[in-house]
Amino acid sequence: MICRHWRGWTRREDAGRYQTLLTGTILPEILARGIDGLISSEAMARDTIAEDGTLETEHVTQIRFASIEAVKTFMGENYGLAHIPDEAKAVLKRWDATATHYEVLAMQDRGART
Numbered sequence: 001m002i003c004r005h006w007r008g009w010t011r012r013e014d015a016g017r018y019q020t021l022l023t024g025t026i027l028p029e030i031l032a033r034g035i036d037g038l039i040s041s042e043a044m045a046r047d048t049i050a051e052d053g054t055l056e057t058e059h060v061t062q063i064r065f066a067s068i069e070a071v072k073t074f075m076g077e078n079y080g081l082a083h084i085p086d087e088a089k090a091v092l093k094r095w096d097a098t099a100t101h102y103e104v105l106a107m108q109d110r111g112a113r114t
Helices: 012-032 068-075
Strands: 002-011 038-049 055-065 100-103
Touching: 002 012, 002 068, 012 038, 012 055, 055 068
Parallel strands: none
Antiparallel strands: 002 055, 002 100, 038 055
């Protein structure tokens, strides 16, 4: 299993707007594509202080795939590039240009928690 990990940052006052866009539009659209091998997605956030001292929110998205081939189905041969729709770029302050892919060595679950 492959975990695709990506980060982006908003000004703290834009965090709710981005979270609504991510969880209400972007992730559902990805899941609706019916990509064979796409297992799940997670969105996480935390408040931080930027290097310039301003308040910001770091957003982390993780999408789990059955294989790197499934990731390529999602993103194409340049699968390391970040997937950032234009409407997200309008809200984000900055973002990682690439996603990081990890091989999942172990995963334990005692039930879904939200």
